[in-house]
Amino acid sequence: MIKLVLVRHGQSLYNLENKFTGWTDVDLSEKGLKEARDAGCILKKHGYIFDAAYTSVLKRAIRTLWIVLHEMDLMWVPVYKSWRLNERHYGALQGLNKAETAKKYGDEQVHLWRRSMNVRPPELHKNDPRYEATDPKYKDLKEQEFPLTENLADTEKRVLKYWHETIAPAIQSGQKVIISSHGNTIRSLIRSLVQYLDNIPADGIMSLNIPTGVPLVYELDEHLKPMRHYYLGNDGEIPKDEIPKHMPSKK
Numbered sequence: 001m002i003k004l005v006l007v008r009h010g011q012s013l014y015n016l017e018n019k020f021t022g023w024t025d026v027d028l029s030e031k032g033l034k035e036a037r038d039a040g041c042i043l044k045k046h047g048y049i050f051d052a053a054y055t056s057v058l059k060r061a062i063r064t065l066w067i068v069l070h071e072m073d074l075m076w077v078p079v080y081k082s083w084r085l086n087e088r089h090y091g092a093l094q095g096l097n098k099a100e101t102a103k104k105y106g107d108e109q110v111h112l113w114r115r116s117m118n119v120r121p122p123e124l125h126k127n128d129p130r131y132e133a134t135d136p137k138y139k140d141l142k143e144q145e146f147p148l149t150e151n152l153a154d155t156e157k158r159v160l161k162y163w164h165e166t167i168a169p170a171i172q173s174g175q176k177v178i179i180s181s182h183g184n185t186i187r188s189l190i191r192s193l194v195q196y197l198d199n200i201p202a203d204g205i206m207s208l209n210i211p212t213g214v215p216l217v218y219e220l221d222e223h224l225k226p227m228r229h230y231y232l233g234n235d236g237e238i239p240k241d242e243i244p245k246h247m248p249s250k251k
């Protein structure tokens with residue numbers, strides 16, 4: 001039986017300030033650092049070991065992974081980074097306060113920007129300092145590939161390309177994998193994993209609240225079909241209604 005571990009980065013400085021983040025490269029808050037340490041400790045306590053680790057090119061996910069591997073004494077594990085595992089690009093909303101934006105544009109509009117598969121937030125202009133296409137971490141992207149904004153379908157498409165071409169084959173070749181990534185990236189992966197199961201409200205998965213810094217384990221069969229899933233954390237850290245309801249959980 002295969003175990004895949006997904007972990008959303010610990011709380012970031014923008015999570016703390018309730019700001020739209022997207023590709024803004026903010027670091028972890030003090031709470032986020034602790035969440036990452038706790039995630040590593042609990043994975044170690046349960047005897048997890050990994051052959052390969054995947055993350056985005058954003059430091060909140062990278063640092064979470066570093067801390068997890070450090071706590072587990074697994075710093076030797078190869079780490080693969082890809083922009084395709086980045087958070088969804090939030091366009092011109094990046095850096096704005098979510099509550100203030102809701103006051104200005106209304107809750108309904110902000111909900112559409114945040115959770116609709118098809119609605120894109122307003123685009124960044126190429127002369128905006130938040131447009132980071134020349135950052136060396138994006139050297140693999142052609143200028144026309146660098147997003148000015150993304151809806152969740154755009155995000156899912158580039159995440160799943162990496163999943164199908166790189167991560168899924170590694171898992172199927174027998175590698176034990178951890179992915180340290182972002183809320184919308186993880187939702188996209190969950191949508192892909194559950195797509196062959198019956199009666200799954202795939203759209204509802206995009207509204208799931210994924211807690212920061214709590215490992216989510218998917219047990220998969222050899223075809224990568226999920227058998228069950230569960231969070232590894234203290235009960236108090238995992239609000240019951242945040243556990244995906246699309247499959248029986250362990251508890």
Ligand SMILES: O=C(O)[C@@H](CO)OP(=O)(O)O
Pocket residue numbers: 015019020021022023087088090114183184
């Ligand atoms: O701001 C963001 O980049 C994401 C994750 O924190 O927010 P949302 O919950 O709106 O997807």
